[in-house]
Amino acid sequence: MMAVDKMHTKEELRKRIWNYMEQHNIARFPRPVHNRIPNFAGSEKAAERLKDYDKWLDSKVIKVNPDSAQQPVREMALKVGKLLYMAVPRLREEKCFIEVRGDVSNPKHASTIKGAFRYGRNVAVNEMKKVDMVIAGCVAVNIDGSRLGKGGGYSDLEYGLARAFHLIDDSTPVVTTVHPCQIIEETIPRQVHDEVLDIIVTPRELTSATMKLPKPTGIYWDVISPEKIDSIPVLRKLYERHLKEEKSN
Numbered sequence: 001m002m003a004v005d006k007m008h009t010k011e012e013l014r015k016r017i018w019n020y021m022e023q024h025n026i027a028r029f030p031r032p033v034h035n036r037i038p039n040f041a042g043s044e045k046a047a048e049r050l051k052d053y054d055k056w057l058d059s060k061v062i063k064v065n066p067d068s069a070q071q072p073v074r075e076m077a078l079k080v081g082k083l084l085y086m087a088v089p090r091l092r093e094e095k096c097f098i099e100v101r102g103d104v105s106n107p108k109h110a111s112t113i114k115g116a117f118r119y120g121r122n123v124a125v126n127e128m129k130k131v132d133m134v135i136a137g138c139v140a141v142n143i144d145g146s147r148l149g150k151g152g153g154y155s156d157l158e159y160g161l162a163r164a165f166h167l168i169d170d171s172t173p174v175v176t177t178v179h180p181c182q183i184i185e186e187t188i189p190r191q192v193h194d195e196v197l198d199i200i201v202t203p204r205e206l207t208s209a210t211m212k213l214p215k216p217t218g219i220y221w222d223v224i225s226p227e228k229i230d231s232i233p234v235l236r237k238l239y240e241r242h243l244k245e246e247k248s249n
């Protein structure tokens with residue numbers, strides 16, 4: 001666990017972790033690690049450790065981030081027949097998730113971004129099945145359950161979309177796999193739309209978050225820029241509906 005002495009902004013915390021991982025050769029390809037979810041040394045062992053989580057065995061449908069650090073989790077899930085949903089990069093298509101079934105002939109390749117497009121199919125949010133577990137990629141985490149992504153806000157949006165379409169609720173566990181150096185002691189600044197973790201997994205241990213932080217309940221339009229809304233087809237449609245509902249009220 002990396003200790004920090006004073007309050008920092010989200011971006012300062014990200015840079016601290018990225019720099020540390022580069023300097024100590026903890027980050028693997030793709031590099032440089034900056035502006036990415038770090039593909040950390042030991043990600044395979046962290047994925048194996050996830051088997052110790054009792055809800056892993058029972059989960060049949062998983063929404064998982066497409067980053068390299070969680071590729072071993074995706075491969076492991078496919079090998080045991082779980083259904084995966086991975087977001088299309090930047091949610092840029094109307095059918096903004098890729099559905100990959102657990103009966104694919106090549107789970108290793110299907111668990112990569114290129115392989116998911118080959119073996120899976122694009123689906124709209126309203127075509128997705130109810131999700132049993134969310135796997136989130138992180139740059140930094142706190143044991144209280146707060147997290148930092150790479151700064152684009154897409155993981156938070158994916159979570160918000162899943163809530164808006166009733167695919168997940170407060171009881172759906174949100175899990176991450178990280179290197180121990182990505183766990184920091186300092187409070188991570190939080191906003192109402194920020195995704196919250198329930199379980200933090202490292203190559204050595206699996207830990208439950210120490211606090212029950214409030215989880216986002218849907219899309220928070222006041223924190224999304226007009227440019228981002230316009231660039232994401234599913235958000236544009238939802239926002240138009242939101243405006244119509246506001247006018248009718």
